[in-house]
Amino acid sequence: MINEQQTQMLTMLAQGLSTPPRTPILRTPEEYGLSYEEISFKTADDVNIHGWFIPADSNKLIISNHFSPANRYGFAGHQEPFTYAGGFEVNFLPRYKALHEAGYNILAYDLRCHGESESGEKNITGVGYYEWQEVLASIEYVRNRQETSDMDISLCSMCMGANATMNAMEKNPASFEDIKCWIAIAPLKGQTTIERQCEQMGIPSEEGVEAFEPIYNNLTGLKVADHDILQKAEYIKIPTFFLQVRNDMNSRWTDVQAIFDNTSVEDKKIHYIEETPWRFHGYTYFSEHPEQMIEWYDQHMK
16 A cells, blocks of 8 residues: 555656756857857747757758756756756757767757746646657758758657657658658656656555556646557657667666667667666766767768
8 A cells, every 4th residue: 555655755756747847057059169049939739949059051950859857958967956866967068069060050949848948738748748749840940940941850859858759750750751860868668767766765666656647647637658658669760879878767778678679660779878877877978978979960961
C-alpha cells in the first residue's frame, strides 16, 4: 500500500512533470561571439514560441530544441534550486558555436511552458504529447522565412523535445520528407521514468506507477501510456543518430536501444555515454565533444 507521504511524493512528481519551473536564460549567443536574432512563431494551437536565429554563411540549418525544465540556452543546474541533477550547468552555447564554426545556421527555441514561450491554453507541458506542434511550427517557420526558405534542414532534439519530434513524425510525416537527418538525445519512455523515480523514492515501482496514474490524469488529463514513445519508432523515416547515457538514473538504456532497433531506416547510429549516472551529461555531451555531431551533419548535409 502507498502511504500518505509516498502519495505526496508522487503528487510532487506529477506536478514537476506537468508544470515544471521556468528556469532562467543565463547566456546568449553574443557571449560566444555569435550574432543572433530574437524570433518568434506560433503553433497550430496558437501558442507563441520564442527562440534565437543564429545566421551563418551557408544553406544548411539545424533546428534545436531542449529537455525539461531547460530552455534554448540550457539549464542552470549549477544554481539553487536547480542542483538536483548533478549540480552542473547544461550550456548549449558551445554546441551552437561549434555548429556555427562548421558552417551551420541555427534555430533554437523554447518549448511551451519553458523559457520565454507561452504556456498554452492548458498551462501544462505534455512532455512531448502537445509539443509536437512546436516541432512542426519551427520547420514551417524556417520554410516560410525568406532567408531560410531554400536551406537544407536537420534537427537536434532531446528528451521531451525528442519525444515531441517522434510524435510530430507520426502526426505529419510529410513535413519530414525533405529533412536531411536528426540527432535524438535521450528519448524517454514515460513509464520507465515513473518506475525509476519510484525506485529512488523507495516506492515499489509497480505500486508506484499504479498510484501515480490517477494523480497525473487528474492534473493533466493524460495517462502514463500516452508517453509510450517506443511505439513511435516506426514513424522515423530519416537518418537518425541516437545518444544516451547508458547508466542513466532516470531512464533505461534498453528503451533507447529498442527504439533504435525498431527504427526501420538503414542509416542510423547509436552512441552510449559511459561512466556517469547523470542523465544531464547526455545534454552536455555535444557541447563538450562536438566531433561526432559535426561529422553526422556533414555526412548528411553536403
